[in-house]
Amino acid sequence: MSAALDGVPEPVIAVEKLGKCFRLFEPPSRRAAAWLSGGRLGRPREVWALRDVSFAVTQGECLGIIGVNGSGKSTLLKLLTGVLEESSGRVRVKGRLLALLELGTGFNPELTGRQNIMLSTQLLGFPDGYAEARMGEIEAFCDIGPFFDRPMKIYSSGMSTRLAFATFLFLDPDILVVDEALAVGDMFFQRKCLAAMAEILKRGTTILLVSHDMAAIGNLCSRVILLEGGEIAYMGKPEDAISRYFARSGPPGGGAHPSSGAASDIGASAGVASALRRHSILATRTHLGPQGLHIMAARVLDRLGHHSLRVRAGDRFAIQLLISADAPVPEPEIELEFRDRFNRLVCGLSLSALGHALPPLLAGEGRVVSFRLNAALEPGEYSFTLAAYDRAGAHKRDGWRCHDSHAGLGPLHIAWDRELLPFYGIAALDCAAALDAAPKAE
């Protein structure tokens, strides 16, 4: 029974049980031994960069591929584009696939932008006149003015990106593979690219988007694959994939899975505590103070109480922490700081500043602390810091003693999915309008 008969469109990309194994010969002379002995000697070390990956993409779909570095994203793309040969399984691609892999590296710095576009299209084997016919559109989209006809060695990296992106966009591919293209380029160009990609999606182009920019993934993709260790860890809705990605990868620099914590009497609701631990966004435990208060787990809950790092602007959300003391803490204190992506402090809060005081904790005691917040922030990515203190030292000259601190958590993605924000600017002030008739001038 053919899929087309059921009214389900034929996939433009079909990947079945795809695997890629790199055979490493160290030192290289082992390869010579393997060749000469017909494979009996000099066995290579086999590294599977991708294993048992299956999925299908239909026309007009935008599939996102996310995962930490080394999870096999690039290998998958290279197999799809035909740069690498698969070790097992198979790949079928229908139509012309163009890949924007690491933009701008294929350009010759001595040639002008225009000449490079010609050369690129020749390199890709396009017929004569193909690029010329689209040069006007490309030049207009790049919007780099007179630089278009100057050697690319004087371009900024943003300009090269513009050129590369514009070129690939206007070559009318059936399938466009975009790999980290949006990382460079200014915000306005990023927006332009996103709008352009949305436009070609509407026209029926299929897009594969590989990015660490979860905002772009969340905005464009209808389905997302999360790769982990060369295998598909999750495939489905973008929001779910993204929150799993953050949950598993932890904050930048972390990478380890959240520690499960010690099984001690923490004096908190067992259900909440175990949910907290399961979804904890803390990567590793850091101990700054010798003993005292520790943050065991933390998570972000959206308006509906779901574990998520994606919150709609203006929505209520909560940050929940599990703290535990391994020594008596007379005046426990929790501090919370939000920073934007320029690392500017957006807001710093503490329990005491909010007018709360935690009762003293004994060794082995724990608490669940929740901060309820309003995401009245400009959409974008924010990181946050959680710190646990003992206020008992506050009266001394050296201030509070910080026991445990986790910086760079998140990123918390403040999203907006409608046309207009209810405000503009970096944050919404709590505001209500009142209308009264003005008294007549006397």
Add this chain to the structure above:
Amino acid sequence: MLEPLYRHRRYILKSALADLRHRYAGTSLGFVWNVLQPLALILVFSLVFSRIVPVRSAGTASKGVSFLLYLCAGYLPWLGFADCLMRCLNALPDNAAYLKKLPIPEQVFVAKAALSSFLSMMLSLLLLPALLLVFDQPIGGAILAAVPAAVLLIGFGFGLGLLFGTLNVFFRDINHLMAVILQLWMWCSPIVYTIEVVPERYRYLFWFNPVHPYLLAIREALLEGRVAAATTWLAMLGWAAAAILLGLLVLSRLRHEIRDVL
């Protein structure tokens, strides 16, 4: 295996031309350097061999051609061949950025390197008609026979480049080994000496040197104004075809691993 070369012919041609134009980009003499470098070498050689260490070159003297011309007609094609071989040898690592990102067949980049060498070799060979004019030597139509001979020589270099370039991806020692071999190879070929200095009974050995027929044909066309014998052409064609076939064979056997290793 050769179809991709046709499909990407415009890229090969354009980028080889760009290569020639930009190799000396930013220099004030620019394009002229393509000719100046070999010219300087030839001047040094001719000085050494005609004044300091006179070579017994009865053969060339009897034909009334100065040793300088003889040297140019042999050394310039040799330089072109050596340049072609070394560039083809390194074409894959040099273009790793493309190979790792675009599904373009490997031989396209090797062909681009060969064509680029061919163009600069032809430029330097233009020195010869100029020298012939300067020394008041006859120039005949047969001089054009040097062009197909040069094409075949580059074809031979392209074939060897494919063969060793593919292996070089896996064993980077080959690059350095080839530089040594080329040195020895040059002195095994009648370039700075004439074939007449070698005792008659050993001269047949030159026919085992693949570059000999090419040098012979080019020299005969340029200096003696005649087209080489059919056997010479056959030898040139044979060596070039054999090298290219072997190169393509090795490439097709190993290509699936090249991009994993680069």
